Amino acid sequence: MAPWRATLALEMTFSYFSHYSDHVGASADKPFKSTLWRSERLMLGLNCLAPGQEQKLHDHAGQDKFYFVVEGTGEFVVGNDRRVAKVGGVVWAPAGVPHGVTNRGDERLVLLVGIAPFPGH
Amino acid sequence: MAPWRATLALEMTFSYFSHYSDHVGASADKPFKSTLWRSERLMLGLNCLAPGQEQKLHDHAGQDKFYFVVEGTGEFVVGNDRRVAKVGGVVWAPAGVPHGVTNRGDERLVLLVGIAPFPGH
Numbered sequence: 745m746a747p748w749r750a751t752l753a754l755e756m757t758f759s760y761f762s763h764y765s766d767h768v769g770a771s772a773d774k775p776f777k778s779t780l781w782r783s784e785r786l787m788l789g790l791n792c793l794a795p796g797q798e799q800k801l802h803d804h805a806g807q808d809k810f811y812f813v814v815e816g817t818g819e820f821v822v823g824n825d826r827r828v829a830k831v832g833g834v835v836w837a838p839a840g841v842p843h844g845v846t847n848r849g850d851e852r853l854v855l856l857v858g859i860a861p862f863p864g865h
Numbered sequence: 866m867a868p869w870r871a872t873l874a875l876e877m878t879f880s881y882f883s884h885y886s887d888h889v890g891a892s893a894d895k896p897f898k899s900t901l902w903r904s905e906r907l908m909l910g911l912n913c914l915a916p917g918q919e920q921k922l923h924d925h926a927g928q929d930k931f932y933f934v935v936e937g938t939g940e941f942v943v944g945n946d947r948r949v950a951k952v953g954g955v956v957w958a959p960a961g962v963p964h965g966v967t968n969r970g971d972e973r974l975v976l977l978v979g980i981a982p983f984p985g986h
């Protein structure tokens with residue numbers, strides 16, 4: 745008789761389709777980040793900032809980045825420019841240019857973010 | 866006396882900030898495309914499809930692509946999957962995987978699109 749055997753089936757499902765709202769989240773002490781998809785070429789994700797939260801100025805050597813405002817209002821800095829962007833606003837942060845964003849509003853700020861390339865994949 | 870002289874000053878301005886609505890357009894015979902920014906690493910633009918318009922199945926060798934639905938509803942195909950995506954929907958079309966989209970609704974379909982890398986820069 746065969747010995748008792750347990751089988752665990754892990755099914756990995758990959759989908760080409762998603763909705764940003766399935767990836768929104770909140771973190772008490774810093775902006776919340778989630779990844780929708782990523783490859784060596786491109787990372788697509790969300791940055792979610794609660795009211796008062798800030799993503800400090802930083803830059804990415806060799807990586808271009810964009811933000812698209814999906815919910816809320818953000819005060820962005822890119823290089824020497826500081827601008828407020830609302831829903832539908834798009835921000836381009838080229839490689840090496842310092843950028844950051846603060847949520848000075850009273851609702852959450854949800855940003856679609858892309859970074860290319862993304863060799864840390 | 867100095868001769869009459871005309872000076873034409875051309876000022877090229879580059880901004881890190883934009884709004885998608887400034888780049889929306891329409892084309893009678895095919896989807897309208899606009900570019901927000903592009904580098905060798907990343908192209909960020911819009912695809913705008915009038916009701917009934919279709920972006921036929923195609924693929925990009927060595928380039929990953931995403932769509933984010935900003936206005937309207939699209940019927941997307943990626944690989945063997947066919948799905949309807951509404952505002953906030955996100956679609957990932959990895960390098961080499963055929964993809965396309967049709968606007969079967971009665972309002973314009975506006976898609977934020979990113980392609981990485983973008984060596985044709």
